[in-house]
Amino acid sequence: QKEVEQNSGPLSVPEGAIASLNCTYSDRVSQSFFWYRQYSGKSPELIMSIYSNGDKEDGRFTAQLNKASQYVSLLIRDSQPSDSATYLCAVMDRGSTLGRLYFGRGTQLTVWP
Amino acid sequence: DADVTQTPRNRITKTGKRIMLECSQTKGHDRMYWYRQDPGLGLRLIYYSFDVKDINKGEISDGYSVSRQAQAKFSLSLESAIPNQTALYFCATSDPRYTGELFFGEGSRLTVL
Numbered sequence: 001q002k003e004v005e006q007n008s009g010p011l012s013v014p015e016g017a018i019a020s021l022n023c024t025y026s027d028r029v030s031q032s033f034f035w036y037r038q039y040s041g042k043s044p045e046l047i048m049s050i051y052s053n054g055d056k057e058d059g060r061f062t063a064q065l066n067k068a069s070q071y072v073s074l075l076i077r078d079s080q081p082s083d084s085a086t087y088l089c090a091v092m093d094r095g096s097t098l099g100r101l102y103f104g105r106g107t108q109l110t111v112w113p
Numbered sequence: 114d115a116d117v118t119q120t121p122r123n124r125i126t127k128t129g130k131r132i133m134l135e136c137s138q139t140k141g142h143d144r145m146y147w148y149r150q151d152p153g154l155g156l157r158l159i160y161y162s163f164d165v166k167d168i169n170k171g172e173i174s175d176g177y178s179v180s181r182q183a184q185a186k187f188s189l190s191l192e193s194a195i196p197n198q199t200a201l202y203f204c205a206t207s208d209p210r211y212t213g214e215l216f217f218g219e220g221s222r223l224t225v226l
Contacts, residue, residue: 004155032213034213034214042219043203043217043218043219043220044156044203044215044217045217046213046214046215049212049213049214088155088156090213092213100158100161100171101158101213101215103155103156103157104155105153105154105155106155
């Protein structure tokens, strides 16, 4: 059984700060990594995916992957109150034809004005 | 209109009752999934289907059954509901190229008394 662990939170940061969300996974066959955002009372939506070691930037969001350490993170720069949500880390196996994602429990982020 | 529609959105029922949650999609995707979300536990896969003739169990299929009536329709049944099946249920789809992105419905909140 694949395990995906996230910092438990909740995480609270002031507007304009950098929010750092962390995720570790249990096995080395995991190859694809994703961050989903879920606003309260809403369904999850994909915001970032990363497949190779290093950083991937998309606007104010940066995903970082370190496969040797089995670690993936999401940085949100210049955090805004609209970023307040639960962030779910998800991993997928190498070459998975099953299309199965394994989700962490999520980290709740609050950005206060 | 939502691309992935779930009905009912909210349902309160009693222990022992049979419940069906329905999902329909207009995205034209072959792959459909049912997830369950409990507070603090993230998303857990119940069943998934890659086409009308393909049904697979996920992590927590006990107590649930599914039916894929058509490419666009995937129903989840609780034959005899119990209180620990109280949860938020999400239907999701993905396209055949499958990049790890799931498209979620709005969720069905089920309470079993």
